[in-house]
Amino acid sequence: MKVDVLAIAAHRDDIELTCGGTLIKMKDLGYVTGIVELTEGEMGTRGSAEEREQEAMKAAEVLGVSIRENVKLLDAKLELNMESKLRVAQKIRDFKPRVALIPYWEARHPDHYTAGKIAYEACFIAGLQKMDLLGEAHRPYKILYSTLYATSVTPSLVVDITKQFDQRLAAILCYKSQFSDTRAGGEVFPPLDNLIEQIHASCRFYGNMVGVKYGEPYYVKEPFRGEDLVKLAGRSI
DSSP: OOOSEEEEESSTTHHHHHTHHHHHHHHHTTOOEEEEEEEOOTTOSSSOHHHHHHHHHHHHHHHTOSEEEEEEEOTTOOOOSHHHHHHHHHHHHHHOOSEEEEEOSOOSSHHHHHHHHHHHHHHHHTTOTTSSOSSOOOOOSEEEEEOTTOTTSOOSEEEEOTTTHHHHHHHHTTOHHHHOOOSOOSSSSOOHHHHHHHHHHHHHHHHHHTTSSOEEEEEOSSOOOOSOGGGOOSOOO
């Protein structure tokens, strides 16, 4: 199946937490969306890989994605090597996305930034005709780096997800093994009420940057081409 927008991340639930609203919005606009995760999350403090798989499938229905696949690399042991790049590159060829949403290259969790590096290089080698992969060579036209886990980064693009926010939150809360316990579980697992408050605050912060209620942030390496300056979005002062 060919998809228009493919989101790639390290773990089940990363997509929902970083770019779920964007995927919902793209589906609302009529585009075909999909997800590829690199690991099954077997090293997670809460829940099992099997539980998270079931939760991910429920979340996929809420997000409206057409495909959700996992390349089953080792959780907490992600490495930028040829094996990992080939597994992801094969998915790039399989689904031929126009746009790839991938993790920013800096983050607290090593798996998150390593996933971003794997994804970028996989996008490149998927376009090499003679690479040992099945199918036709393909590279995404546009790569957007999700920066929600890299809070020190000023995004170059914020997607307005105000209309999609409630659905985005519902997708996150499908992960009952991760987020339904109201007891605190350290800095990674705040009480549920606090988590929901943090989700609201984060999306409001980025939304405020572009004059909307809720937003999701991205960084793009290359400059955008402008045509009609009068129609440019985003107020300067």
